[in-house]
Amino acid sequence: MSGSILIVGSVAFDSVKTPFGEEDDIFGGTATYSSVSASFFSPVRLVAVVGDDFGEKEMDVFRKHKVDTEGLTRMPGKTFRWKGEYGYDLNEARTLDTQLNVFEKFDPVIPEQYRSSEYVFLGNIDPDLQLSVLQQIKRPRIVACDSMNYWIKGKPEAVKRTFSHVDIVVINEAETRMLANESNLVRAANKILAMGPKTLIVKRGEYGVLMFNGTSVFAAPAFPLEDVFDPTGAGDSFAGGFMGALAQEGTVNERAFRRGIIYGSVMASFNVEQFGLKRLTGLTRSDIDSRFYQFKALTHFEEL
Ligand code: AMP
Numbered sequence: 001m002s003g004s005i006l007i008v009g010s011v012a013f014d015s016v017k018t019p020f021g022e023e024d025d026i027f028g029g030t031a032t033y034s035s036v037s038a039s040f041f042s043p044v045r046l047v048a049v050v051g052d053d054f055g056e057k058e059m060d061v062f063r064k065h066k067v068d069t070e071g072l073t074r075m076p077g078k079t080f081r082w083k084g085e086y087g088y089d090l091n092e093a094r095t096l097d098t099q100l101n102v103f104e105k106f107d108p109v110i111p112e113q114y115r116s117s118e119y120v121f122l123g124n125i126d127p128d129l130q131l132s133v134l135q136q137i138k139r140p141r142i143v144a145c146d147s148m149n150y151w152i153k154g155k156p157e158a159v160k161r162t163f164s165h166v167d168i169v170v171i172n173e174a175e176t177r178m179l180a181n182e183s184n185l186v187r188a189a190n191k192i193l194a195m196g197p198k199t200l201i202v203k204r205g206e207y208g209v210l211m212f213n214g215t216s217v218f219a220a221p222a223f224p225l226e227d228v229f230d231p232t233g234a235g236d237s238f239a240g241g242f243m244g245a246l247a248q249e250g251t252v253n254e255r256a257f258r259r260g261i262i263y264g265s266v267m268a269s270f271n272v273e274q275f276g277l278k279r280l281t282g283l284t285r286s287d288i289d290s291r292f293y294q295f296k297a298l299t300h301f302e303e304l
């Protein structure tokens with residue numbers, strides 16, 4: 001039986017511009033992308049906050065994916081808003097505006113029935129909120145955590161404190177270098193492992209993913225795609241697929257982590273094919289599994 005995943009992060013309205021199009025106020029956020037992605041594998045419990053501009057249309061997305069929204073708080077004010085743009089190099093988002101809104105006063109209280117969740121994903125939000133969520137959970141099996149340049153620049157000590165309490169850190173390449181203050185990625189990875197987590201997963205956009213655990217390194221390419229429209233949420237779809245696959249399998253070891261990385265990469269590859277959540281919300285489990293096997297073929301080789 002698969003374990004439940006507790007996911008905390010932002011639920012947002014995003015305005016996104018890529019070289020292929022532009023959309024304003026579309027449903028997004030780190031917890032949204034990761035919850036929808038993880039829901040294809042395991043039951044998801046969401047902890048986040050929204051404002052009074054959050055409507056039934058958005059709730060329907062969570063309902064469709066059977067995301068438990070008992071931990072979704074509604075506060076007076078506006079939902080978190082992020083505005084970003086991508087150039088032809090789709091690997092790096094340029095943040096144009098961040099409005100924390102209801103996140104400024106959010107103090108997450110984890111519902112009693114969520115506290116024994118075995119799998120926890122701390123999506124990118126204020127690192128102090130991530131830690132406060134973690135302190136309310138009883139002995140999870142695996143805690144993974146994301147962050148971003150916004151927090152690494154603004155609250156580096158809080159980011160490090162949160163990372164010291166988690167099993168897996170999942171961040172992108174630029175953030176790895178920034179947090180470690182080191183340009184060589186391997187050295188930077190080792191510096192982050194020295195902060196406490198047992199595993200570091202570095203997301204490298206169209207170049208795939210590297211996983212470091214201090215003794216071995218695992219590399220996965222990104223799935224080669226002809227149509228990439230919007231990279232927003234790729235990192236969170238990755239993390240959701242990774243945690244979802246782990247929770248579904250129920251084992252915690254290197255083999256399960258590697259399979260999780262491929263499921264995560266599959267989810268990220270679907271996510272970028274259309275704007276916002278469009279592609280993810282239209283998927284079936286058989287679409288996912290068939291791309292997983294294509295992935296296996298993509299990276300298979302034999303010794304002489
Ligand atoms: P990614 O998977 O890294 O592309 O994350 C994209 C999501 O991150 C967007 O849907 C944004 O709403 C969300 N986001 C951007 N900046 C922040 C922030 N400072 N805190 C929380 N969420 C954010």
